[in-house]
Amino acid sequence: ATPTVDPSRPSPPETLLARLLDKTLRRSAALDTESLCLLAGKTVWAIRCDLHILSHGGGLLDACCVAALAGLLHFRRPEVGVEGEKVTVYSAEERAPVPLSLLHLPFCVTFSVFGVRGGEEEVVLLDADRAEEGVREGAVTVGVNRHGEVCQIAKLGGREVDALELLRCVGVAEGRAKVLDELVRRRVGEEEKRRDGGTGKVLSAENAR
Template identity: 95%
Template sequence: MATPTVDPSRPSPPETLLARLLDKTLRRSAALDTESLCLLAGKSVWAIRCDLHILSHGGGLLDACCVAALAGLLHFRRPEVSVEGEKVTVYSAEERAPVPLSLLHLPFCVTFSIFGIRQGEEEVVLLDADRAEEGVREGSVTVGVNRHGEVCQIAKLGGREVDALELLRCVGVAEGRAKVLDGIVRRRVGEEERRRDGGVGKVLSAENER
Protein backbone atom coordinates (compact mmCIF):
# COMPACT_ATOMS: atom_id res chain seq x y z
CA MET A 1 0.00 0.00 0.00
CA ALA A 2 2.83 2.40 0.83
CA THR A 3 4.68 2.06 -2.46
CA PRO A 4 4.33 -0.05 -5.65
CA THR A 5 7.96 -1.17 -5.36
CA VAL A 6 7.23 -3.34 -2.30
CA ASP A 7 5.54 -6.74 -2.48
CA PRO A 8 3.08 -6.91 0.46
CA SER A 9 2.92 -10.73 0.32
CA ARG A 10 6.36 -11.22 1.84
CA PRO A 11 8.95 -9.21 3.80
CA SER A 12 11.31 -7.26 1.56
CA PRO A 13 14.98 -6.54 2.38
CA PRO A 14 14.21 -2.84 3.14
CA GLU A 15 11.40 -3.92 5.47
CA THR A 16 13.67 -6.36 7.29
CA LEU A 17 16.35 -3.69 7.65
CA LEU A 18 13.78 -1.20 8.92
CA ALA A 19 12.56 -3.63 11.58
CA ARG A 20 16.13 -4.39 12.66
CA LEU A 21 17.08 -0.72 13.03
CA LEU A 22 13.89 0.05 14.96
CA ASP A 23 14.53 -2.90 17.26
CA LYS A 24 18.07 -1.71 17.88
CA THR A 25 16.93 1.85 18.57
CA LEU A 26 13.91 1.11 20.76
CA ARG A 27 14.38 -2.25 22.45
CA ARG A 28 18.14 -2.57 22.77
CA SER A 29 18.46 0.99 24.07
CA ALA A 30 16.26 -0.02 27.04
CA ALA A 31 13.78 2.76 26.27
CA LEU A 32 11.04 0.64 27.83
CA ASP A 33 11.50 -0.44 31.45
CA THR A 34 10.97 -4.18 31.00
CA GLU A 35 11.10 -4.86 34.74
CA SER A 36 7.88 -2.89 35.14
CA LEU A 37 6.16 -5.45 32.88
CA CYS A 38 6.82 -8.31 35.32
CA LEU A 39 3.81 -9.57 37.29
CA LEU A 40 5.13 -12.76 38.87
CA ALA A 41 8.86 -13.41 38.67
CA GLY A 42 9.54 -16.29 36.30
CA LYS A 43 5.83 -16.84 35.58
CA SER A 44 3.81 -13.89 34.31
CA VAL A 45 4.74 -10.77 32.37
CA TRP A 46 3.02 -8.32 30.06
CA ALA A 47 3.88 -8.89 26.39
CA ILE A 48 4.17 -5.64 24.44
CA ARG A 49 4.01 -5.71 20.64
CA CYS A 50 4.24 -2.68 18.37
CA ASP A 51 2.88 -3.06 14.82
CA LEU A 52 3.43 -0.31 12.25
CA HIS A 53 1.25 -0.03 9.15
CA ILE A 54 2.80 2.21 6.50
CA LEU A 55 0.20 3.99 4.38
CA SER A 56 2.47 6.23 2.31
CA HIS A 57 6.22 6.26 1.67
CA GLY A 58 7.38 9.71 0.68
CA GLY A 59 10.85 9.43 2.21
CA GLY A 60 12.28 9.38 5.72
CA LEU A 61 10.50 6.11 6.43
CA LEU A 62 12.73 4.94 9.30
CA ASP A 63 12.53 8.29 11.10
CA ALA A 64 8.74 8.46 10.68
CA CYS A 65 8.26 4.89 11.91
CA CYS A 66 10.39 5.59 14.97
CA VAL A 67 8.29 8.66 15.85
CA ALA A 68 5.08 6.65 15.34
CA ALA A 69 6.30 3.76 17.51
CA LEU A 70 7.37 6.05 20.34
CA ALA A 71 4.12 8.01 20.21
CA GLY A 72 2.17 4.73 20.31
CA LEU A 73 4.12 3.39 23.29
CA LEU A 74 3.78 6.71 25.12
CA HIS A 75 0.04 6.86 24.43
CA PHE A 76 -0.72 3.22 25.28
CA ARG A 77 -2.34 2.24 28.58
CA ARG A 78 -2.34 -1.28 29.97
CA PRO A 79 -4.90 -2.63 32.48
CA GLU A 80 -4.16 -2.11 36.15
CA VAL A 81 -3.37 -5.27 38.12
CA SER A 82 -2.96 -6.37 41.71
CA VAL A 83 -0.86 -9.28 42.92
CA GLU A 84 -1.58 -11.20 46.12
CA GLY A 85 0.75 -14.13 46.57
CA GLU A 86 0.41 -16.18 43.39
CA LYS A 87 -2.90 -14.59 42.41
CA VAL A 88 -2.93 -11.91 39.69
CA THR A 89 -6.07 -9.82 39.24
CA VAL A 90 -6.50 -7.80 36.06
CA TYR A 91 -8.96 -4.91 36.32
CA SER A 92 -11.12 -3.50 33.56
CA ALA A 93 -11.02 0.19 32.65
CA GLU A 94 -14.33 0.65 34.50
CA GLU A 95 -12.89 -0.80 37.72
CA ARG A 96 -9.52 0.95 37.74
CA ALA A 97 -7.90 3.47 35.44
CA PRO A 98 -5.39 1.87 33.02
CA VAL A 99 -1.76 2.81 33.60
CA PRO A 100 0.93 3.98 31.14
CA LEU A 101 4.03 2.06 30.21
CA SER A 102 7.25 3.04 31.95
CA LEU A 103 9.41 4.67 29.27
CA LEU A 104 12.85 5.63 30.53
CA HIS A 105 13.70 7.80 27.50
CA LEU A 106 12.61 8.43 23.91
CA PRO A 107 15.32 7.58 21.34
CA PHE A 108 14.62 9.05 17.90
CA CYS A 109 16.11 7.98 14.57
CA VAL A 110 17.56 10.85 12.55
CA THR A 111 18.71 9.94 9.03
CA PHE A 112 21.15 11.91 6.88
CA SER A 113 21.49 11.35 3.13
CA ILE A 114 24.95 11.75 1.61
CA PHE A 115 25.54 13.05 -1.90
CA GLY A 116 28.88 13.24 -3.71
CA ILE A 117 29.66 16.22 -5.91
CA ARG A 118 32.68 17.32 -7.92
CA GLN A 119 36.07 15.97 -6.95
CA GLY A 120 37.90 18.15 -4.46
CA GLU A 121 34.74 19.64 -2.98
CA GLU A 122 33.04 18.64 0.25
CA GLU A 123 30.19 16.15 0.14
CA VAL A 124 26.62 17.28 0.63
CA VAL A 125 24.77 15.91 3.67
CA LEU A 126 20.99 16.35 3.66
CA LEU A 127 18.61 15.87 6.58
CA ASP A 128 15.06 14.57 6.02
CA ALA A 129 15.39 13.73 2.33
CA ASP A 130 12.27 12.87 0.35
CA ARG A 131 11.87 9.65 -1.61
CA ALA A 132 13.24 11.08 -4.87
CA GLU A 133 16.34 12.39 -3.11
CA GLU A 134 16.84 9.06 -1.37
CA GLY A 135 16.79 7.39 -4.78
CA VAL A 136 19.90 9.25 -5.94
CA ARG A 137 21.88 9.51 -2.72
CA GLU A 138 25.23 7.74 -2.45
CA GLY A 139 24.95 6.75 1.18
CA SER A 140 23.16 7.40 4.45
CA VAL A 141 23.82 7.65 8.17
CA THR A 142 21.17 7.07 10.82
CA VAL A 143 21.75 8.30 14.35
CA GLY A 144 19.56 7.04 17.20
CA VAL A 145 19.65 9.60 20.01
CA ASN A 146 17.45 10.94 22.81
CA ARG A 147 16.90 14.49 24.09
CA HIS A 148 19.71 14.09 26.62
CA GLY A 149 22.24 13.61 23.83
CA GLU A 150 22.72 9.91 24.60
CA VAL A 151 23.54 8.11 21.34
CA CYS A 152 21.81 4.73 21.16
CA GLN A 153 23.06 3.66 17.74
CA ILE A 154 24.81 4.85 14.59
CA ALA A 155 24.00 2.94 11.40
CA LYS A 156 26.19 3.42 8.34
CA LEU A 157 25.20 0.73 5.87
CA GLY A 158 27.57 0.83 2.92
CA GLY A 159 27.60 3.53 0.28
CA ARG A 160 29.84 6.58 0.16
CA GLU A 161 32.46 6.97 2.87
CA VAL A 162 31.83 9.56 5.58
CA ASP A 163 34.59 11.57 7.22
CA ALA A 164 34.80 11.22 11.02
CA LEU A 165 34.33 14.96 11.54
CA GLU A 166 31.30 14.93 9.27
CA LEU A 167 29.89 12.03 11.27
CA LEU A 168 30.34 13.99 14.50
CA ARG A 169 28.54 16.94 12.95
CA CYS A 170 25.67 14.63 12.04
CA VAL A 171 25.48 13.44 15.64
CA GLY A 172 25.36 17.04 16.86
CA VAL A 173 22.54 17.92 14.49
CA ALA A 174 20.69 14.73 15.44
CA GLU A 175 20.82 15.69 19.12
CA GLY A 176 19.10 18.98 18.38
CA ARG A 177 16.54 17.25 16.19
CA ALA A 178 15.78 14.71 18.94
CA LYS A 179 15.05 17.50 21.43
CA VAL A 180 12.56 19.07 19.02
CA LEU A 181 10.86 15.74 18.24
CA ASP A 182 10.74 14.80 21.92
CA GLY A 183 8.92 18.03 22.75
CA ILE A 184 6.44 17.63 19.89
CA VAL A 185 5.61 13.99 20.69
CA ARG A 186 5.20 14.57 24.43
CA ARG A 187 3.04 17.65 23.88
CA ARG A 188 0.73 16.03 21.33
CA VAL A 189 0.38 12.80 23.34
CA GLY A 190 -0.35 14.89 26.44
CA GLU A 191 -3.10 16.75 24.58
CA GLU A 192 -4.64 13.47 23.43
CA GLU A 193 -4.42 12.05 26.97
CA ARG A 194 -6.37 14.99 28.37
CA ARG A 195 -9.08 14.50 25.76
CA ARG A 196 -9.19 10.77 26.41
CA ASP A 197 -9.21 11.10 30.20
CA GLY A 198 -12.06 13.58 29.93
CA GLY A 199 -14.03 11.06 27.91
CA VAL A 200 -13.33 8.24 30.37
CA GLY A 201 -14.32 10.53 33.24
CA LYS A 202 -17.68 11.20 31.62
CA VAL A 203 -18.30 7.48 31.09
CA LEU A 204 -17.44 6.63 34.71
CA SER A 205 -19.59 9.51 35.95
CA ALA A 206 -22.54 8.25 33.92
CA GLU A 207 -22.05 4.73 35.30
CA ASN A 208 -22.03 6.06 38.88
CA GLU A 209 -25.19 8.09 38.29
CA ARG A 210 -26.99 4.94 37.20
Protein backbone atom coordinates in the same frame (compact mmCIF):
# COMPACT_ATOMS: atom_id res chain seq x y z
CA ALA B 1 -1.48 1.06 2.94
CA THR B 2 1.13 2.17 0.46
CA PRO B 3 1.47 -0.31 -2.45
CA THR B 4 5.26 -0.24 -2.15
CA VAL B 5 5.12 -2.07 1.19
CA ASP B 6 3.78 -5.62 1.47
CA PRO B 7 3.66 -6.76 5.13
CA SER B 8 3.31 -10.41 4.07
CA ARG B 9 6.54 -10.27 2.04
CA PRO B 10 9.02 -7.87 3.61
CA SER B 11 11.76 -6.71 1.27
CA PRO B 12 15.41 -6.41 2.37
CA PRO B 13 15.01 -2.64 3.05
CA GLU B 14 11.93 -3.33 5.18
CA THR B 15 13.76 -6.05 7.10
CA LEU B 16 16.62 -3.63 7.70
CA LEU B 17 14.15 -0.98 8.88
CA ALA B 18 12.70 -3.42 11.43
CA ARG B 19 16.17 -4.28 12.70
CA LEU B 20 17.19 -0.64 13.08
CA LEU B 21 13.97 0.12 14.96
CA ASP B 22 14.57 -2.86 17.24
CA LYS B 23 18.12 -1.69 17.89
CA THR B 24 17.00 1.87 18.60
CA LEU B 25 13.96 1.12 20.76
CA ARG B 26 14.44 -2.25 22.43
CA ARG B 27 18.20 -2.58 22.76
CA SER B 28 18.53 0.97 24.08
CA ALA B 29 16.31 -0.05 27.01
CA ALA B 30 13.83 2.71 26.25
CA LEU B 31 11.11 0.57 27.83
CA ASP B 32 11.57 -0.51 31.43
CA THR B 33 11.04 -4.25 30.99
CA GLU B 34 11.17 -4.92 34.73
CA SER B 35 7.95 -2.94 35.10
CA LEU B 36 6.22 -5.52 32.86
CA CYS B 37 6.86 -8.35 35.33
CA LEU B 38 3.83 -9.64 37.24
CA LEU B 39 5.15 -12.81 38.86
CA ALA B 40 8.91 -13.29 38.80
CA GLY B 41 9.87 -16.11 36.45
CA LYS B 42 6.24 -16.86 35.58
CA THR B 43 4.09 -14.04 34.25
CA VAL B 44 4.88 -10.86 32.34
CA TRP B 45 3.15 -8.44 30.02
CA ALA B 46 4.06 -8.94 26.35
CA ILE B 47 4.26 -5.66 24.41
CA ARG B 48 4.06 -5.70 20.61
CA CYS B 49 4.24 -2.67 18.34
CA ASP B 50 2.85 -3.01 14.79
CA LEU B 51 3.40 -0.24 12.24
CA HIS B 52 1.16 0.17 9.18
CA ILE B 53 2.73 2.33 6.48
CA LEU B 54 0.01 4.36 4.76
CA SER B 55 2.31 6.40 2.51
CA HIS B 56 6.01 6.71 1.84
CA GLY B 57 7.43 10.02 0.69
CA GLY B 58 10.86 9.61 2.24
CA GLY B 59 12.34 9.41 5.73
CA LEU B 60 10.50 6.15 6.41
CA LEU B 61 12.74 4.95 9.24
CA ASP B 62 12.56 8.27 11.08
CA ALA B 63 8.77 8.46 10.67
CA CYS B 64 8.29 4.87 11.86
CA CYS B 65 10.42 5.58 14.93
CA VAL B 66 8.33 8.64 15.83
CA ALA B 67 5.12 6.66 15.31
CA ALA B 68 6.33 3.76 17.46
CA LEU B 69 7.40 6.04 20.31
CA ALA B 70 4.14 8.00 20.18
CA GLY B 71 2.20 4.73 20.28
CA LEU B 72 4.16 3.38 23.24
CA LEU B 73 3.83 6.69 25.09
CA HIS B 74 0.10 6.84 24.40
CA PHE B 75 -0.67 3.20 25.23
CA ARG B 76 -2.29 2.22 28.53
CA ARG B 77 -2.29 -1.32 29.89
CA PRO B 78 -4.83 -2.69 32.38
CA GLU B 79 -4.04 -2.25 36.05
CA VAL B 80 -3.31 -5.46 37.93
CA GLY B 81 -3.36 -6.66 41.50
CA VAL B 82 -1.04 -9.38 42.79
CA GLU B 83 -1.71 -11.36 45.96
CA GLY B 84 0.69 -14.22 46.44
CA GLU B 85 0.47 -16.28 43.25
CA LYS B 86 -2.85 -14.77 42.21
CA VAL B 87 -2.90 -12.08 39.51
CA THR B 88 -6.06 -10.02 38.99
CA VAL B 89 -6.42 -7.95 35.82
CA TYR B 90 -8.84 -5.07 36.33
CA SER B 91 -11.07 -3.62 33.64
CA ALA B 92 -10.97 0.07 32.75
CA GLU B 93 -14.22 0.55 34.68
CA GLU B 94 -12.72 -0.95 37.84
CA ARG B 95 -9.36 0.81 37.78
CA ALA B 96 -7.81 3.34 35.44
CA PRO B 97 -5.33 1.79 32.98
CA VAL B 98 -1.70 2.74 33.54
CA PRO B 99 0.98 3.93 31.08
CA LEU B 100 4.08 2.00 30.15
CA SER B 101 7.29 2.95 31.93
CA LEU B 102 9.44 4.60 29.26
CA LEU B 103 12.89 5.57 30.52
CA HIS B 104 13.73 7.76 27.52
CA LEU B 105 12.63 8.40 23.92
CA PRO B 106 15.35 7.54 21.36
CA PHE B 107 14.67 8.98 17.90
CA CYS B 108 16.14 7.91 14.57
CA VAL B 109 17.59 10.80 12.56
CA THR B 110 18.73 9.87 9.04
CA PHE B 111 21.15 11.82 6.86
CA SER B 112 21.55 11.24 3.10
CA VAL B 113 25.03 11.56 1.60
CA PHE B 114 25.66 12.88 -1.92
CA GLY B 115 28.94 13.31 -3.79
CA VAL B 116 29.79 16.54 -5.65
CA ARG B 117 32.65 18.01 -7.69
CA GLY B 118 33.91 14.80 -9.16
CA GLY B 119 33.51 12.92 -5.92
CA GLU B 120 36.06 14.95 -3.93
CA GLU B 121 33.47 16.52 -1.63
CA GLU B 122 30.20 15.44 -0.13
CA VAL B 123 26.88 17.00 0.76
CA VAL B 124 24.94 15.65 3.73
CA LEU B 125 21.18 16.27 3.69
CA LEU B 126 18.78 15.85 6.58
CA ASP B 127 15.19 14.67 5.99
CA ALA B 128 15.54 13.82 2.30
CA ASP B 129 12.39 13.04 0.31
CA ARG B 130 11.92 9.80 -1.58
CA ALA B 131 13.30 11.14 -4.87
CA GLU B 132 16.43 12.40 -3.14
CA GLU B 133 16.86 9.08 -1.36
CA GLY B 134 16.75 7.36 -4.75
CA VAL B 135 19.92 9.12 -5.93
CA ARG B 136 21.89 9.38 -2.70
CA GLU B 137 25.21 7.58 -2.44
CA GLY B 138 24.97 6.66 1.22
CA ALA B 139 23.06 7.19 4.44
CA VAL B 140 23.81 7.60 8.12
CA THR B 141 21.21 7.01 10.83
CA VAL B 142 21.79 8.26 14.36
CA GLY B 143 19.63 7.01 17.23
CA VAL B 144 19.69 9.58 20.02
CA ASN B 145 17.49 10.93 22.81
CA ARG B 146 16.91 14.48 24.07
CA HIS B 147 19.74 14.14 26.60
CA GLY B 148 22.27 13.66 23.80
CA GLU B 149 22.77 9.97 24.60
CA VAL B 150 23.60 8.18 21.35
CA CYS B 151 21.91 4.78 21.22
CA GLN B 152 23.18 3.68 17.83
CA ILE B 153 24.88 4.87 14.65
CA ALA B 154 24.12 2.94 11.44
CA LYS B 155 26.28 3.44 8.35
CA LEU B 156 25.59 0.50 6.06
CA GLY B 157 27.71 0.63 2.93
CA GLY B 158 27.64 3.38 0.34
CA ARG B 159 29.84 6.44 0.18
CA GLU B 160 32.40 6.97 2.92
CA VAL B 161 31.70 9.71 5.46
CA ASP B 162 34.48 11.74 7.04
CA ALA B 163 34.80 11.37 10.82
CA LEU B 164 34.30 15.10 11.39
CA GLU B 165 31.20 15.05 9.19
CA LEU B 166 29.89 12.12 11.20
CA LEU B 167 30.37 14.08 14.42
CA ARG B 168 28.48 17.00 12.88
CA CYS B 169 25.65 14.62 12.02
CA VAL B 170 25.51 13.47 15.63
CA GLY B 171 25.35 17.07 16.84
CA VAL B 172 22.51 17.91 14.46
CA ALA B 173 20.70 14.70 15.44
CA GLU B 174 20.85 15.69 19.11
CA GLY B 175 19.09 18.97 18.36
CA ARG B 176 16.54 17.20 16.19
CA ALA B 177 15.82 14.69 18.96
CA LYS B 178 15.04 17.50 21.41
CA VAL B 179 12.53 19.01 18.97
CA LEU B 180 10.89 15.64 18.27
CA ASP B 181 10.77 14.74 21.97
CA GLU B 182 8.98 17.99 22.83
CA LEU B 183 6.57 17.56 19.92
CA VAL B 184 5.66 13.94 20.67
CA ARG B 185 5.20 14.51 24.40
CA ARG B 186 3.08 17.61 23.81
CA ARG B 187 0.79 15.98 21.25
CA VAL B 188 0.41 12.81 23.30
CA GLY B 189 -0.34 14.95 26.36
CA GLU B 190 -3.05 16.80 24.43
CA GLU B 191 -4.57 13.50 23.35
CA GLU B 192 -4.45 12.18 26.92
CA LYS B 193 -6.45 15.16 28.16
CA ARG B 194 -9.02 14.60 25.44
CA ARG B 195 -9.19 10.88 26.15
CA ASP B 196 -9.34 11.26 29.93
CA GLY B 197 -12.17 13.75 29.55
CA GLY B 198 -14.12 11.26 27.49
CA THR B 199 -13.44 8.46 29.98
CA GLY B 200 -14.60 10.68 32.83
CA LYS B 201 -17.90 11.32 31.08
CA VAL B 202 -18.45 7.59 30.56
CA LEU B 203 -17.72 6.79 34.22
CA SER B 204 -20.01 9.61 35.37
CA ALA B 205 -22.80 8.22 33.23
CA GLU B 206 -22.24 4.74 34.71
CA ASN B 207 -22.35 6.12 38.26
CA ALA B 208 -25.52 8.08 37.48
CA ARG B 209 -27.29 4.83 36.69
